[in-house]
Amino acid sequence: MMKRGLNSRSVSMLQAVAGCLLVVALANGQTAPQEKPQMAEEVFKNIQVLRGLTVDQFMGTMGFIAAALSMNCSECHHTGSAAEYAEDTPRKQTARKMILMVNALNKSNFGGQREVTCYSCHRSDARPKITPSLAEQYGTPPPDDPNEVEISGTPAAGAPSADQVLNKYIQALGGAQRLASVTSFAGKGTYEGFDTEGDKFPVEVYARAPNERTTIVHLRAGDNIRTCDGRNAWNTSAGTLLPIPVFSLSGGDLEGAKMDAGLSFPGQIKQLLKDWRTGFPSTTIDDKDVDVVQGSSPDNTPVKFYFDKKSGLLLRQVRYTDTALGLNPTQIDYDDYRDVSGVKMPFRLTTTWTDGRSTIVFSELRANVSIDAAKFSKPAGNTPQKP
Template sequence: MSLRSKPGFLSAVGIFAACLVSVMSAIGQTDSAQKPLMSEQAFKDVQVLRGVPASEFIETMGFFAVSLTANCTTCHGDASAGSWEHYADNTPLKQAARRMVVMMNSINQANFGGKREVTCYTCHRGDRTPRVTPTIADVYNSTFNPIEPDQLLPPASTEPSADQILDKYIQALGGAQQLAKLTSFAIKGTSQAYAELAYPFELYAKAPNQLTTITHTEAGDRTTVYDGRNGWVAMPTDDKPIPLLPLIQGDLIGAKLDATICFPTAIKQALAQWRVSTPITVNDKDVEVVQGTADGGRTPVNLYFDSKTGLLVRQVRYTDTKVGLSATQIDYDDYRDVAGVKMPYKWTTSWLDGQTVFTVTQMQPNVSIDAAKFAKPAPPKPANP
């Protein structure tokens, strides 16, 4: 399901700040090197999705929402709209969801040796009630949407090679020698999530792979930090009931990739098993599709490069959850010259239940950045009333 094709759905869901499954029963933070906070420790009345990290549990809720074109109150009830406490209410739809997860797991175990081949989305496809009868529109609809590959595809026996495409990308940005001169940069701009006001944001990046983004909202700061090894996300309690979580698994891989793309001379080392897939069109541009992986081949990272300019126009990556893969897509636009290096002045981050557009108004290259900017953030303080 395309986010852009469901404006009513996104309006209801907004960013995932408004969409969690149940209320916290304990708040705790752990470094990513330590054992993560688990779902049953963080939330009340967790029955089926026990034994998974709280961050994965939250992303699973997004997978449910997209699969059924639902929002938080659909399952948790109207009372949950203004109170985390009511997310623990035991509603009929929550009970149905638990039965469906058990059924899905049973189907995969009985028919596919436990491999996840059937998910919520397999049948629902954005409908609350799965359709069982094909329609004429399904047969003759001329709209074609290329399927995003969610697994590593066999390498294409075509030119150019992955190495050639990545080399062209480095050259398009300004060349390896010029890129090596860029050791840091600081950004100011606006961040606008779907159905939200535009908020000011700051971004700090330091070579080779440190990255921090801070968005200032009336509820408090939203902060994402990657220090070169570990990562965290801090959110106001209006957004999430857990104010600080470590980035783990696919989210940590994604944070590292984002930091690498800021200083991309090491991009070939960031992923493995590089291969070229079939070219497609993105936003009326012919693009070369290159795949790599950072988790041993379990999930791919798909990179899309403009065939003419060589610039990166999109990346798509996945985080694994108990019920399916959760996709994150970043589209890059408006490249401008900064200290001899082409840098995107706009990027749009989309995930299963939200979308945020970042627009740069000021970019300063090679500035001194306090090391504290890349330290583990404190839980955000409530904004002034």
């Protein structure tokens, strides 16, 4: 969580990216060719250092800076309009210098490998500390973060294999045969996030196996639509200051979206990733002992899954998206499993990332419904705010 809350205007440039964590797709050969994403310098003005990034990569990099310093948009940008965002401020000028400094450190000392980032020194503080804290040194250490467990040396003895954990998960959901019988679903419920200022708004979710999903959030400013057709993924910009009505996902954001699409139909979880492994140290989530299983996405990014040892159900997924400055973590928590046509499905999804947290709570989920193919087409988007 941020130390300072994000208000609706100061985070509006990041809002569209938030929605992309709810967009999912799994590529197949029956969809349109992958769309070429727009570049940041084609959309935004006054881009000087972070050139050559797609729009979603650029926004992800902004999120990394915000998380590393625990600051929000308005503390570096003028947030009155889209045009004012582009104006220089002292902090923007300092940020450019810091980016060049970090890049030079890694190039000169680590052969160009990323060993130092903004977070290395800032640690979620606007000003890096230079004096040791005795309170931290002798105080009670904070609890271990389960997201950070790693295999150090020899894997933990007696750990179940990845196949055993994943098979238990599939069985806990209802078994492979029942999972395969669900080929689509539609859900309705509420959405609440940093972009709603604590209010809840209606949400609709449509998914069709193996690789299509659309989420529609009915915000005050209009419908924020997130769509994947199996190869491409898009997000509209309702309620934001983004100067374009819709943008496509690319790179790690797109890979993460494809993986989440597969998890919408979890019978195929083993095929979603490669190089599965277990043997992580013991850890807990909400006082529940978990089995940690890690796989690698097609772009070789590690993804961790946390399964309840007792029930076998998936409690959490943690993955990372590479940005120009460092890795952005995304955490998705699954809760309130209920029976839907003989299959257990989570009715509560909480997504936490560098810019905030959002929660979808379903009031109903219906399996094997007919869904118009147009639901998974590129959305038209909303009229962007004029500068």
